[in-house]
Amino acid sequence: MEKIAWPDEIGGEILPDAPDKQPQQLRGPELNAYIMKLFKEMCPSTVARHLGENNLEIKRGLELRLRYMKGGQVKIPNFDMTRQQSLSGFYIQMYGEEQKGDDICGRCAKNKGNLVGCYVLEGFAKGACGNCLSGSGGSVCSLADCTPAPRKRKGSVLGGSLSKRPREDDDEAALDGIPSKHLETFANFLYSVVERRSRSKPLYPSVLYYTCFFSFLFTF
Numbered sequence: 001m002e003k004i005a006w007p008d009e010i011g012g013e014i015l016p017d018a019p020d021k022q023p024q025q026l027r028g029p030e031l032n033a034y035i036m037k038l039f040k041e042m043c044p045s046t047v048a049r050h051l052g053e054n055n056l057e058i059k060r061g062l063e064l065r066l067r068y069m070k071g072g073q074v075k076i077p078n079f080d081m082t083r084q085q086s087l088s089g090f091y092i093q094m095y096g097e098e099q100k101g102d103d104i105c106g107r108c109a110k111n112k113g114n115l116v117g118c119y120v121l122e123g124f125a126k127g128a129c130g131n132c133l134s135g136s137g138g139s140v141c142s143l144a145d146c147t148p149a150p151r152k153r154k155g156s157v158l159g160g161s162l163s164k165r166p167r168e169d170d171d172e173a174a175l176d177g178i179p180s181k182h183l184e185t186f187a188n189f190l191y192s193v194v195e196r197r198s199r200s201k202p203l204y205p206s207v208l209y210y211t212c213f214f215s216f217l218f219t220f
């Protein structure tokens with residue numbers, strides 16, 4: 001691996017000697033020096049590769065989000081900064097492009113996560129922001145490009161997808177060979193299931209009930 005020239009100053013501030021442990025600070029040279037030390041010692045290979053290919057300059061120091069506890073106490077977030085996931089997130093926060101206004105991801109907009117600011121890096125972590133990546137993994141970030149491939153619909157009647165999709169003519173054709181009497185019996189069975197469920201769970205089954213009811217009406 002090519003040797004990376006980690007910066008010894010950020011935003012004009014010379015970094016001091018790095019402390020051995022995470023300093024109890026939300027931001028500042030000491031925290032940044034500690035982060036740089038972690039990068040020098042255990043830089044994730046994805047970060048090294050991206051940095052090498054794009055030759056980026058560091059843009060800013062890291063900022064942690066103050067945690068508000070029950071009872072009004074506050075504390076510095078305490079999480080494992082040496083994890084590869086954490087370091088990859090720090091890399092985005094310190095080298096990435098700031099997201100503003102409507103471009104801010106869902107979690108950052110709600111002030112969630114350990115880091116302040118929503119930053120992304122093109123071609124890194126599928127576009128997830130550093131705050132989401134360092135915490136729960138990039139897949140929770142609303143900016144991340146991790147849309148799953150559309151799943152093929154299964155033939156399950158109670159699968160819950162009934163209400164979400166428009167009726168297709170094929171559905172009726174599929175029922176052609178079944179005598180109406182049998183369909184009626186099946187529909188009654190569904191009603192009884194839905195009714196049983198609606199007694200235990202109030203909201204969702206009633207939606208299902210009406211969905212079944214209306215699709216029954218359309219079927220005959």
Ligand SMILES: [Zn+2]
Nearest residue numbers: 105108118129
């Ligand atoms: Zn974000």
Ligand SMILES: [Zn+2]
Nearest residue numbers: 105129132141
């Ligand atoms: Zn995010």
